[in-house]
Amino acid sequence: DTAVSQTPKYLVTQMGNDKSIKCEQNLGHDTMYWYKQDSKKFLKIMFSYNNKELIINETVPNRFSPKSPDKAHLNLHINSLELGDSAVYFCASSRPFSGANEQYFGPGTRLTVT
Amino acid sequence: AQSVSQHNHHVILSEAASLELGCNYSYGGTVNLFWYVQYPGQHLQLLLKYFSGDPLVKGIKGFEAEFIKSKFSFNLRKPSVQWSDTAEYFCAVTSFLGGATNKLIFGTGTLLAVQP
Numbered sequence: 001d002t003a004v005s006q007t008p009k010y011l012v013t014q015m016g017n018d019k020s021i022k023c024e025q026n027l028g029h030d031t032m033y034w035y036k037q038d039s040k041k042f043l044k045i046m047f048s049y050n051n052k053e054l055i056i057n058e059t060v061p062n063r064f065s066p067k068s069p070d071k072a073h074l075n076l077h078i079n080s081l082e083l084g085d086s087a088v089y090f091c092a093s094s095r096p097f098s099g100a101n102e103q104y105f106g107p108g109t110r111l112t113v114t
Numbered sequence: 115a116q117s118v119s120q121h122n123h124h125v126i127l128s129e130a131a132s133l134e135l136g137c138n139y140s141y142g143g144t145v146n147l148f149w150y151v152q153y154p155g156q157h158l159q160l161l162l163k164y165f166s167g168d169p170l171v172k173g174i175k176g177f178e179a180e181f182i183k184s185k186f187s188f189n190l191r192k193p194s195v196q197w198s199d200t201a202e203y204f205c206a207v208t209s210f211l212g213g214a215t216n217k218l219i220f221g222t223g224t225l226l227a228v229q230p
Contacts, residue, residue: 004157033218041202043158043220056217090157102148103218105158 003027004106006091012112020077021109023091032074037088086113116141118207120221127195128229135190135224137205145207147188152202197230
């Protein structure tokens with residue numbers, strides 16, 4: 001009964017490649033997010049979608065492009081990968097945006113760019 | 115801009131010791147406060163949350179936190195830690211930005227290591 005799932009769990013690739021990470025939630029939530037956790041464990045929001053509409057875009061390079069085909073899915077495509085993109089990427093979801101609603105996190109995707 | 119500070123970056127305790135992890139936020143408006151835990155190699159899980167009402171909040175696994183508005187603090191406590199509490203602990207705050215966003219801002223985390 002996975003609530004928020006991500007694929008792949010690990011991703012190793014070379015600089016310059018293009019890769020995608022997929023996220024799916026079966027909680028019936030309307031809002032989904034992408035977070036980046038760097039090597040020092042610092043978590044920062046990248047994007048937020050509400051019912052397929054982009055709500056938050058936090059000064060992320062335009063090499064990162066989120067896509068939400070429906071409200072249960074939020075994928076992250078990264079072009080021209082750079083060494084600095086190495087991190088753990090977490091997807092999360094919540095009920096319609098309200099500070100009172102907790103976010104449920106996926107297991108993370110560890111991206112390593114060589 | 116809102117920010118969250120966790121002053122303890124790395125805490126080492128023996129089993130049965132008491133725990134208090136500090137968390138301060140900088141935002142004068144209405145806030146909702148959370149503590150998340152990340153066990154080694156796992157995703158974040160919610161420990162507890164504060165929205166309104168009783169400032170002393172009880173969460174899972176014996177954790178509690180106290181919201182002190184005058185100090186902008188939301189410290190996490192547990193009277194007696196166990197080895198299984200070894201994890202990274204994140205304090206987080208959401209703020210209301212015109213009612214259009216639910217932006218969760220995290221602190222830098224505190225790594226707790228409990229020695230048996």
